[in-house]
Amino acid sequence: MYKVKVFVTLRESVLDPQGVAVKHSLHSMDYKDVSDVRVGKYMELTIEKTEKDVEEQVKEMCNRLLANPVIEDYRYEIEECVAQ
Amino acid sequence: MYKVKVFVTLRESVLDPQGVAVKHSLHSMDYKDVSDVRVGKYMELTIEKTEKDVEEQVKEMCNRLLANPVIEDYRYEIEECVAQ
Numbered sequence: 001m002y003k004v005k006v007f008v009t010l011r012e013s014v015l016d017p018q019g020v021a022v023k024h025s026l027h028s029m030d031y032k033d034v035s036d037v038r039v040g041k042y043m044e045l046t047i048e049k050t051e052k053d054v055e056e057q058v059k060e061m062c063n064r065l066l067a068n069p070v071i072e073d074y075r076y077e078i079e080e081c082v083a084q
Numbered sequence: 085m086y087k088v089k090v091f092v093t094l095r096e097s098v099l100d101p102q103g104v105a106v107k108h109s110l111h112s113m114d115y116k117d118v119s120d121v122r123v124g125k126y127m128e129l130t131i132e133k134t135e136k137d138v139e140e141q142v143k144e145m146c147n148r149l150l151a152n153p154v155i156e157d158y159r160y161e162i163e164e165c166v167a168q
Contacts, residue, residue, distance in 0.1 A: 001119075007126050022127070025149055031141060033132040035085075042091050042126035043106070048117040057115060065109055 002047045002054050005077040008067045009040035040072075054078060086131045086138050089161040092151045093124035124156075138162060 010016050018039040026034045043066060047054055058076050067074040094100050102123040110118045127150060131138055142160050151158040 009126065009128070019127075022149070026145060029145075029148060031145055033134050033136070033141070034129055034145075035132055036128075036130035038128040040126040040128075042093065042124045043103075044093070044120075044122040044124075045118055046120035048119055050117050052117070057117070061110060061113075061115055061118075064113060065106070 001049055001081045002045075003079045003081050004045040004047060004054070004058055005079075006043040006045065006058070006062060006066055006074060007040060007076070008043070008062075008072050008074045009038060011071055011073055014071045041066075049080070085133055085165045086129075087163045087165050088129040088131060088138070088142055089163075090127040090129065090142070090146060090150055090158060091124060091160070092127070092146075092156050092158045093122060095155055095157055098155045125150075133164070 010019075016038050019037040022039060023034055023037040026037070045058075045061075047057065055078060058078065062074045062076065063069055094103075100122050103121040106123060107118055107121040110121070129142075129145075131141065139162060142162065146158045146160065147153055
């Protein structure tokens with residue numbers, strides 16, 4: 001069994017309205033030292049171990065569904081868990 | 085300057101409709117080995133260095149705005165960056 005962590009963020013060149021909104025809220029709560037906020041998605045997947053290459057599967061899932069390759073970047077961490 | 089990564093996830097006990105929807109989509113795309121999906125938020129904050137304790141500030145921001153303590157858990161990673 002694998003535990004996969006996927007991080008999806010907007011590309012640097014893409015405006016992040018959510019991040020801007022969060023920053024303004026933090027400023028209005030007096031956290032003026034916050035100079036930038038970027039908001040993205042964080043997913044934890046549990047994948048059963050099979051003969052297929054898990055990394056290939058994760059890349060495909062990211063490119064086809066979990067991330068929008070036009071405006072988003074993604075990275076992932078794959079951890080194999082030994083079933084108790 | 086600090087780069088702070090914040091991970092906000094729904095508590096295990098809380099139903100994750102988004103995660104269920106993503107899992108069904110992955111299954112319909114033939115990724116049947118995916119047994120569970122949890123979807124959360126991932127934020128990258130840039131915080132200027134001051135005399136205040138950055139970790140205290142991050143905890144406060146998480147508890148007051150970035151996470152909903154009733155249904156969400158959060159964790160964070162703080163990295164100090166030396167300005168070039």
